[in-house]
Amino acid sequence: MKTYTEEDLKRILSDRLTLPRETQDQWARTCRTIQESAGVKHASEKKRRFPAKRLILVAALVGMMGCAAAAAALATDTDFYEAAFGDKSRSSIEAHEVTDPVKKTTRLAPEKQQAGLDTETAETWLKDVLFDEPVTRQMDGYTLTVLGGVEDLKGQNGRLYFSLSKEGGFKNELQQNYYWRESVVPGVSFSLMEQNEDGTDTIGRNIFSGACYLDEEKTDGDTAYLVLTYALPRGYETTPEKTLCMTLSAEEGDPKRLLVDLPSDLSLTENRYFKDSETGGGSVLLSPIGLSYATIAFRYADTEKAGIILEFNDGSQYVVTDGTSMNVDYGYQSQNGRNILCFNRIVDPDQMAAIRINGRRCVLDDHPMWDQN
Amino acid sequence: MTARLVRQAQAGDGDAFVSLMSQYKIDMYKVAKGILGNETDVADAMSETLLLAFEHIKDVRRPEYFKTWLIRVLINVCKDMLKEKKRCGVTDHILDRGAPDTAQENVEFLELLAVLEPKSRILMMLYYGIGFNSRQIAALLGMKSSTVRTGLRRAREQLKMELERQEAGT
Incomplete structure (x- = not known):
């Protein structure tokens, strides 16, 4: 009986192939079109090089390509630095009394002074904090895009930067100056889970303790930009694979959960x-x-x-x-x-x-x- | 070399773009073939991806990830084509085994694809053919990496069962 070993699969699928003639010809024609259009200086002239039908198709395809590619343009490393460590994303807060929306307890929150971003230090220590491939997931009209993150594994803490948009917008629902992860976006909470090592899809244990706040500078009525600031309990600091879990509370039935596997190569800081x-x-x-x-x-x-x-x-x-x-x-x-x-x-x-x-x-x-x- | 070509292409150099894309032509063919099966569709998907990549290459922030970005664009184009065909009532995933003059080096490749289920083809192609790991594939296909690993295991099992079934049938 014919069988395929791992080596067979790798060899057969990675071997160099010869393109069929028609495929090769169509490829060559498209390349010529591109080379010709690239030589045209003005954008308007360039557009005319493409048949109108093709332009419409390209536009439609770009729109349908999914949010991931588009998300790449949503944030820069500087956006992350500012959101997580600057004073434009949120204001300093005077001491005030706050009520925990879940526990219904009150406490006096001490004053909190933000400082201006030291961009040079951020660049020196936290290079490449945004993912090259932002991860996007959708559920029930919500679109969650994880944009980047940084971790201090030895010190057991980290930051995660992501956006959340909602069909129809958020109107005035978003809560500023709230630091409980259940209350920034009403009805939505966030947690960080340990991924299962056995390859099953059932969710692992919650490894996250932390807070969440809005990047007030970038957030608008349609898209909330959020920073999770978290501590890892002892023993999980070397857990490389983590899953961001967004939970939507439901009026009836069980809450729904949207899971996003985080890249294991979060930027790491030195100590x-x-x-x-x-x-x-x-x-x-x-x-x-x-x-x-x-x-x-x-x-x-x-x-x-x-x-x-x-x-x-x-x-x-x-x-x-x-x-x-x-x-x-x-x-x-x-x-x-x-x-x-x-x-x-x-x-x-x-x-x-x-x-x-x-x-x-x-x-x-x-x-x-x-x-x- | 690749990084230089990406930067030149981002600056609007059409020749550099074509040189760059020629490096990935075969990989693109394999992925599109794994998803679409039909040669005509594969050629269309590759052309559309060329145009989209040229239009949007400025979005690539790091040249070293150009290949991942390109394959993502291609996969999305292929998925859209499948959706459109499904909407029009056309059965998808029909594997075109190639013309009679198919190059000898392609025969083994096409034979293997023929015994794989459509869902398995793309996973196997990305993993063995392109060399992505389960995490990269998960990001490309919008699924959990554990699901990718499970899918790959099932694909290997399905391949073995199919070969046994074929053996029993002969």
Whole structure:
């Protein structure tokens, strides 16, 4: 009996073929048309080189090609930098009382100061954060396009940038200055799941803890641009394959879920280790987008010293958090006792003089020989 | 070389564009053949893809991904042609085994396609023929990468069963 081995399949399907004569002739004719039209300088003249019917067909085909190709023009790396780490995408917020729409509890949200984007630092540390092939999925009139992302795997945090459009537009539904992922787009929530390794389509476990906000600069009534800022629980920081899950709540029946597999090659940031200079007992893992540290090593008795401050070589500071402000996009305390903070701006680890955590000063350690955990 | 041609083509150089596309002509043929089957449709799809690629090559942000972008355009053209044929009541996926003067190197290729189901053809072609991995194929076809892996496994099983069935029938 005839059989095909893996090698047979690869050889037969990858071997060079000879195009049938008619196919070759049609190819050559189309190439000539293109070469001729390329020689025409003016666009109007160029269009006339193509028969009207062909132009209509091309336009129709472009319209039907799907959102993925079109999505490539939707955002640039700078759009991402600005959305995730700039001050144009959202405004600074004064301290105010907020109500969790799900738990119905209220709390006082501390002030939050945004900083202008440091484009040079972003370019240096976060190159190529947008996917070359934006991934688009549709469901029930919604179109979700994942545009890009960056992760600090060691520091267990990341950012994801995506757009969501809705047939008929969002009108005034979108919520600004909300940081719960269930409330930015009413009726829609987002989560990050671990993909199953066994190749089945059933969804894996939720590995996401984080927040979501609108890129207010780019968002309009038809398309919302959103940033997910997230922390990865310990153990999942090396999970390369993740799925973005959008859940639509339903008035009747089960909620519907739209799944988007994320590329495993998210841009990764580097880290620097900082060590407690007084006791040597605690270490901080810093990246341009966040930091993590063991809480037990930095417990404080004096509440006046509570807070985290980054000190730069030029004397400037970034007050990450203190008693009155919380200048991060998300904070998370992991089960193994590490605090993970997602910065609301980009920082240059190479320009850091020290990090102060609850009054303890940590300086760069060039020889981190210990396990940071 | 490819990156230079992409940049020249983006600047409007028609000759560079044609040189660039000639590198991918055979891959395009294989993909279109895997989806459409019929030689006339394959030739039309390749021509339309040429025109679309020329119109939109400026959208390519990174030249190293030009091939992926091009194959995506081709797949979308092929899908649209299948939709149109279906709308007109024409049965799709009929595999044209080629004219009597089909080149010898194509015979084995066409024999293999003939025993594959239409859905399996495109997966096998992209995986074995073009060399994309399951993640790239998933992005191209708009499905989960796990679905692609499952589809490839089923395609291999289906191929084996079909060959057994043919053997039993002879």
